[in-house]
Amino acid sequence: MFTLHRFHGGLHLDAHKEDSSLAPLATAPVPPRLIFPLQQRGGQNAESLASVGDHVLKGQVIARGDGPMNPPIHASSSGIVSAIEPRPLPHSSGLADLTIVIDTDGEDLALEAEARPDYRQLAPDELRRIIFESGIVGLGGAAFSTAVKTDPGHRAIDTLILNGAECEPYITCDDSLLRNFPHEVLEGARILMQVLSVERCLLGIEDDMPEAIRALREARAAGDYSNIDIVKVPALYPSGGEKQLIRILTGREVPTRGIPADAGVICQNVGTAAAVFRAVVWGEPLIERIVTITGKGIKNPGNWLTRIGTPIADLVRYSGGYSGVAERLILGGPMMGMSLPSDALPLVKAANCVLVTGRGETTGPKQALPCIRCGACAEVCPVNLLPQQLYWYSRADNLERAQEYQLPDCIECGCCDYVCPSHIPLVQYFRAAKSELVAKQRERSKADHARERFEARQARKEQEKLERAEAAQRKKAALAKPDTSEIQEAIARAKARKRAPEPDATAAAERADNESPKAQEPAEN
């Protein structure tokens, strides 16, 4: 019997999963146009390797980032690069940045893939290289570089956790993946275990996903997966949060401001595991993923295997279009998703769900009232924070105090928002304050970097000055005190000249004379 642990707070929410989960998984057609933002998570823009007019193939790298945090971007179908231009990003800010636009040619021609069915011979570093080159990032929504996450450095890891606890309402893409491709997920888990050199994997799945659990158990029984445990966890939001799932499955706490590796665990989404399997075994980079499209605002909700870069408008079209009551477009779920201003935006690697809400389906923004200090927000916070205090300090721009109250640990789950009787948009305040903190930290580290460079330059100048002074001193000393070694040598030569022609009888007397102090005087020269 597996012992499960509890985390603080959490909410039982209406799941709203049936609409999309009942329809069979469908494959989305290749859209006429694919759009790839060059801005990736946690880094500067990737640099385009393609030029306007280039013909590119499916699976071809079209952009590269500036380090391990930014894996490459691949074309998800063949076609002509028609533009490299700023376009709005799939972000609530609606800000624009550079994108590569490909007009697809309908041929879907692919680069030759390098299959590796014998991956068990490969070393962890080589597997990590393949994962990076295949453009794999976390598909649970965070889009963190998988190659970086599977390289814990000096930390000792003993457990891989696969996150199949799809706890946010409406989203069913992981459920669909597990029902349709359980073998890919389990095989991906095995590859990740090889990368991490661990013997244990726990696959956490919510107990309201019976078909996925059945499919996984059947696949596990059919293969050699005895060191992968499939563990049902209670459907409680946000049990799929990384730190919450680690707590539930292992009882371990990830330290404040720490990462799962600090607790000896690496956590990966089940979709990421399947992507790792495809990359390593089939040689297929990350060019498609399952996306849920749901809500009362869409005619035919469901799950689609969709090419990365597909505009949302095309996915809406494949799903029968908007229903008459469509109200809001959300990327992600109702708790943690972000409202989008337009359906012209593309689906990026992190896009797990498009929620088109119908009239009155989700509560939109309401008039905020003063905080009545009821404490309801603290009761549900899964991180055990004090949202009320965080709100005061965030609102007052007192970032120092907000930090003391562990603002960076907030996972933006929205539980506090959900229960607040005063309808205070707490998460909005927390997001803004966290962004400001990050910006300040960047500024500080930039300033620190500049100061370090200045100090290093000063130290180098001082050192050079010192060396010049020492050299000058040595020269001066040499001039003031001539080196006598040359004089000594000259005396020796002179003595030798004198000795050579003399008869043996006088040699001893001559030698004695030459060795007298007088004979050594420089005047003799």
Ligand code: SF4
């Ligand atoms: S739930 Fe809302 S009203 Fe109650 S303490 Fe928290 S912020 Fe204040």
Ligand code: SF4
């Ligand atoms: S949004 Fe942050 S403060 Fe609010 S409940 Fe979630 S973790 Fe706690």
